[in-house]
Amino acid sequence: MSNRAWLFLIPALVLLSISAFIPLMTVINYSLHYIFAGSAPTYVGFENYVEVLNDPAFLKALGRQMVFSLMILVVEVPLGIGIALAMPRKGKGVALTLVFLGIPLLIPFNVVGIIARVFTQSSIGVVPEFFALFNYDYNVSLHTTDAILTIFFLDVWHWTPLVALLCYAGLQSIPDAFYQAAQIDGASAWKTFRYVTLPKLRPVLIIGVLLRFMDSFKIYAEPLLLTGGGPGDATTFLSLHVARKAESYELGYAGASSIIYLFIVIVFSYLFFQLLTNIGTGENK
Amino acid sequence: MWDWIAYNTSWMYWTLPSLLAIGGLFAAIALMAAWDMIAPSTLRRGFFPIQTTRGDRFFIGVISMIAIFLIYLAFLGQTALWIPLSISIAWFALEGVWG
Numbered sequence: 001m002s003n004r005a006w007l008f009l010i011p012a013l014v015l016l017s018i019s020a021f022i023p024l025m026t027v028i029n030y031s032l033h034y035i036f037a038g039s040a041p042t043y044v045g046f047e048n049y050v051e052v053l054n055d056p057a058f059l060k061a062l063g064r065q066m067v068f069s070l071m072i073l074v075v076e077v078p079l080g081i082g083i084a085l086a087m088p089r090k091g092k093g094v095a096l097t098l099v100f101l102g103i104p105l106l107i108p109f110n111v112v113g114i115i116a117r118v119f120t121q122s123s124i125g126v127v128p129e130f131f132a133l134f135n136y137d138y139n140v141s142l143h144t145t146d147a148i149l150t151i152f153f154l155d156v157w158h159w160t161p162l163v164a165l166l167c168y169a170g171l172q173s174i175p176d177a178f179y180q181a182a183q184i185d186g187a188s189a190w191k192t193f194r195y196v197t198l199p200k201l202r203p204v205l206i207i208g209v210l211l212r213f214m215d216s217f218k219i220y221a222e223p224l225l226l227t228g229g230g231p232g233d234a235t236t237f238l239s240l241h242v243a244r245k246a247e248s249y250e251l252g253y254a255g256a257s258s259i260i261y262l263f264i265v266i267v268f269s270y271l272f273f274q275l276l277t278n279i280g281t282g283e284n285k
Numbered sequence: 286m287w288d289w290i291a292y293n294t295s296w297m298y299w300t301l302p303s304l305l306a307i308g309g310l311f312a313a314i315a316l317m318a319a320w321d322m323i324a325p326s327t328l329r330r331g332f333f334p335i336q337t338t339r340g341d342r343f344f345i346g347v348i349s350m351i352a353i354f355l356i357y358l359a360f361l362g363q364t365a366l367w368i369p370l371s372i373s374i375a376w377f378a379l380e381g382v383w384g
Binding site for chain 2: 022025026028029030032033035041043045046047049050053054260263266267270274278
């Protein structure tokens with residue numbers, strides 16, 4: 001074999017095995033045991049999986065998480081494309097726009113959660129004050145809709161710039177010749193977007209959709225800091241549910257739910273990847 | 286040496302079934318990699334609506350196997366596990382050859 005470049009992968013694989021393989025294997029092994037607090041572990045086979053898959057709290061958290069991630073994708077991806085299309089391509093405005101878009105991305109998750117908490121607190125927050133002008137009693141601690149929508153808009157504000165920046169980079173790489181050809185053919189603005197821009201954005205959109213899906217599916221710090229999973233369990237997403245089980249030392253249950261969680265992320269990421277890679281390419285005909 | 290490994294990995298709670306399952310999976314991945322180096326796989330179209338390589342079909346097979354087990358466990362619990370195992374193996378072979 002002439003190409004020995006794969007040997008250079010060995011250090012990375014060793015590091016990966018330490019940072020990913022060992023924790024993952026440990027979680028898999030935990031999921032097959034009954035472990036509570038400091039008690040000696042008992043091998044129970046798939047019993048924890050049966051318990052997790054029949055636990056209404058887990059299934060509700062999963063449903064909530066699916067709806068949330070779907071809402072995120074439906075809003076953030078088109079909005080990101082729209083912002084990228086509206087951004088200036090040349091001149092001084094480019095740098096300024098990029099800086100403004102980059103600012104939310106620089107803020108850590110927990111800081112975003114704390115900022116949102118200050119903004120939405122019923123006694124001092126600016127958001128409840130604003131809604132009070134319209135006689136609406138905004139309260140994330142009491143109203144389910146307020147809590148869910150606040151976390152949703154928080155995520156949209158925090159992460160749409162990522163999709164926009166990816167799309168902007170994709171747009172910059174499309175040669176002008178394609179647009180000139182479309183113009184000569186008399187294509188409308190919509191048809192130019194549909195048949196030139198969108199197909200050329202496919203690679204960055206695949207990355208954008210996958211990143212946003214995986215990230216939104218793992219949302220943890222924002223609901224934890226803003227609502228603590230409430231009111232009731234309205235914002236107890238899957239990560240929060242799993243973390244609570246681990247915090248209460250139900251390590252077998254937490255391990256099994258983590259593996260199911262990981263499995264769902266892998267399956268949906270693969271489906272999105274295949275869908276976005278193959279859709280409209282004509283390979284499926 | 287084995288005693289040393291066993292002692293220092295005892296906190297991971299390895300059991301023979303999990304060791305066999307994980308070891309089998311990684312051995313299969315290593316064999317697939319070796320097979321691909323000897324005879325590189327090509328894209329082909331089977332009954333799946335996408336073109337797949339040998340590795341894609343293996344991945345789909347593993348994912349399907351986990352899904353079959355989870356669905357079975359959700360509805361029927363931890364009894365007669367040879368049923369989902371048989372279904373998984375049959376599906377694995379089916380999609381591996383004709384998928």
